[in-house]
Amino acid sequence: VGQELAIKLAQMAHYENLKRARMTIVYNKSDAEAVQHFQELYPSFFPDLDSFSNELQVAGLDATEYQVWQPFADLDEWSFGVSVAKKIVFEPNEKNEVEIIDIASSRGIEYVVNGGFEFSNGGVTCDRFVDKLKILSETKGVRPFVFICHTEDDLNCADATELRSELDIRLKASKNGQEPDYVDRCEHRITILPYVPNRPMLHQLIHPDDKNGADLIPWGDCRESCTFSALTADNFRSLATAINHDFDLKCAQQDALQNGQTPPSRDQVPVKSLDEMSAWQRHSNLMAAAHATTKLALLRLTIVPFDPNVVYSRIDEDPEIKQFIDGGIHHEVRREWITKTEKDRLIEVVAMMEHHRWIAERLLMDWKFGDRPPKGSPENKRRIAFVDWDHLPESEAVKDRDQIARILELCRDEARRPREKCRFMITKMTG
Numbered sequence: 001v002g003q004e005l006a007i008k009l010a011q012m013a014h015y016e017n018l019k020r021a022r023m024t025i026v027y028n029k030s031d032a033e034a035v036q037h038f039q040e041l042y043p044s045f046f047p048d049l050d051s052f053s054n055e056l057q058v059a060g061l062d063a064t065e066y067q068v069w070q071p072f073a074d075l076d077e078w079s080f081g082v083s084v085a086k087k088i089v090f091e092p093n094e095k096n097e098v099e100i101i102d103i104a105s106s107r108g109i110e111y112v113v114n115g116g117f118e119f120s121n122g123g124v125t126c127d128r129f130v131d132k133l134k135i136l137s138e139t140k141g142v143r144p145f146v147f148i149c150h151t152e153d154d155l156n157c158a159d160a161t162e163l164r165s166e167l168d169i170r171l172k173a174s175k176n177g178q179e180p181d182y183v184d185r186c187e188h189r190i191t192i193l194p195y196v197p198n199r200p201m202l203h204q205l206i207h208p209d210d211k212n213g214a215d216l217i218p219w220g221d222c223r224e225s226c227t228f229s230a231l232t233a234d235n236f237r238s239l240a241t242a243i244n245h246d247f248d249l250k251c252a253q254q255d256a257l258q259n260g261q262t263p264p265s266r267d268q269v270p271v272k273s274l275d276e277m278s279a280w281q282r283h284s285n286l287m288a289a290a291h292a293t294t295k296l297a298l299l300r301l302t303i304v305p306f307d308p309n310v311v312y313s314r315i316d317e318d319p320e321i322k323q324f325i326d327g328g329i330h331h332e333v334r335r336e337w338i339t340k341t342e343k344d345r346l347i348e349v350v351a352m353m354e355h356h357r358w359i360a361e362r363l364l365m366d367w368k369f370g371d372r373p374p375k376g377s378p379e380n381k382r383r384i385a386f387v388d389w390d391h392l393p394e395s396e397a398v399k400d401r402d403q404i405a406r407i408l409e410l411c412r413d414e415a416r417r418p419r420e421k422c423r424f425m426i427t428k429m430t431g
Contacts, residue, residue, distance in 0.1 A: 001195055001220075002149035003038055007364060010045065010112045012291055014357040016298055016349050018389075019076040022142070023115040024068045026129070035117055044363040047075055047111040055081045068116035069132045070139070075114045078356060079388035083107045101384050101393070108369025108386035112360045124148060125162045134170050137188045146192045153199040157206055157218070160194035164216050167192075195220045237274060238423040239303065240289035242410045244281070245271045280365055291357050292407050295350045299404075300429045303411065306422040312415070318428075351400035352389050358400070359386060 006025060013021040023046075027035050039045070049056065049063045056063050059074050066072060074080055085105035122128055124146070136144050146163070148156045171188050172181055182188045196203045197220035206218055245266075253263035274282050293303055362383070370382030385396040411426035 002147070003034070005147060005149065006038075006045075007042070010364060011287055011357065011361050012294070014291070014353050014360065015294065016353065017141075018078075018349070018352050018356070020078065020112070020114045020356075022071060022076070023113045025115075025117050026120050026124075027117060028119070028121050032119075039117075042364055044111050044366075046113055046116045051110070052081050066116075068118050069136060071114045071116070077388075078109060078359070079390065081107060082109055082388050082391060084387055084391040103369075103371050103384070106369070106387075108384075109359055109363070109388065110369075112363050124159045125166060130163070130166050130170070133167065133190060137167075137171060137190050144190045146190065148192065148194040150195075153196045153202055156194035156196055157199075157202045160192050160216055160218070161206060164192055189215070191215055191217060193217050193219055197222050236286060236289040239292060239407075239410065240282075240285035241271065241274060242414070243288055243407070244274075244277065244285045245269065246406055246410060248272060283365070284361060287357070287361050288354075288403070291354070295353055295404055296407070296426070297429065298346060298350055298353075301426055302429050303424050303426055306414075306419075306425045308419055308422075312425055312427065347401055347404065350404045351397065354400045354403050355385075355389060355392065355397075362386070 002025075006023065009021060009023065025035075049066055053063065056072075059072075061072050061074065083106060085102040087100060087102050120126075120129065124130075133144060133146070136142060148159050148163075150156050150159070167190055171190070192215065194206075194216075196206075196218040200221060200223055203218045203221045206216060249264070249266055249269045252269050256263045274285070277285065296302055362381075363386070365381070367381040367383065367386070369384065369386035370380070372383055373380045385392060389397070408426070411424070414422060414424055415426065417423075
């Protein structure tokens with residue numbers, strides 16, 4: 001569970017700060033073999049400091065001073081270690097200049113998360129662990145979350161409640177006899193999340209239903225995650241299928257134009273189910289669908305499973321959504337994109353979030369920076385898009401800008417389906 005959690009966080013924790021997530025994975029002696037296996041399975045998870053010796057030296061950083069609890073802020077940036085050499089070549093008629101990346105002289109993005117593994121035998125309530133958490137909570141711009149994943153529910157609960165008490169003593173203060181709160185709520189807040197899947201009474205005992213802004217959140221309750229309604233209300237699968245269908249439609253239309261044929265309509269392109277996709281395509285579409293809610297949150301929107309008993313507003317005709325769908329400018333591949341309005345800025349930020357998510361997803365599937373194979377060749381898991389946003393070719397950047405508009409289009413089309421066939425709905429966020 002801990003390993004899967006780390007992977008999911010690495011894939012999905014991409015927000016509008018446009019930086020890598022930081023992660024410290026603390027383990028004990030019995031976990032050493034699992035850690036080694038994880039490192040072999042995901043070599044691009046954390047940075048390999050030895051391979052960045054020159055870049056660290058240029059930045060004035062000493063690799064021996066790197067701490068997984070307080071990693072170098074320079075390594076938060078997706079541009080760290082990236083170098084791209086471009087050159088101009090000419091088409092056969094020697095009239096049209098084409099800018100390409102010289103792969104042999106370039107280096108792309110090579111890791112997903114800033115941080116590393118730390119060996120500890122003291123447990124999460126020892127002074128050494130708590131002291132580091134306190135320092136971390138006081139670091140500007142950092143919001144710590146602590147996930148506790150032992151093999152036993154009662155141990156997770158015990159560690160979580162003891163750690164919460166110890167942190168409360170160190171980080172909270174009472175005001176006028178009221179319940180203690182963080183001295184600086186924004187900066188020092190630490191949320192603790194123990195894994196409690198099998199003991200519902202323990203889960204209920206420590207769940208802070210009556211507290212404002214939960215500091216202690218048990219997760220994994222099988223009663224909630226394995227109910228029939230939860231298992232059958234997966235709008236991500238529907239959205240993933242729709243995203244893939246949109247991609248297939250775009251490819252079919254491009255192929256038709258290149259062959260001098262009439263581009264097919266949406267109804268003429270068959271919908272491929274998730275089961276019909278290759279494993280990596282299925283995974284990629286599901287991850288894109290799951291992250292859609294994070295990107296939409298920046299626009300104050302969210303996706304929910306369709307409930308036939310709810311009367312929804314005509315969100316599909318809302319002018320605030322239409323401006324993102326119908327803007328059109330960001331669809332032009334060869335146009336230099338210049339952010340002028342607030343709408344443009346949001347589109348750019350959302351596009352960068354999607355680019356970072358895509359890179360993380362593919363790096364963890366062993367994709368790397370390099371030349372894409374010719375069409376019809378076996379997949380080599382190489383792309384020139386494994387670079388930071390500033391070095392990304394415009395033809396690649398437009399795909400990321402385009403995705404948010406396409407997700408909104410899909411949601412708008414879904415809202416126009418007959419109610420008995422509607423699968424999910426887009427709504428405005430409240431609060």
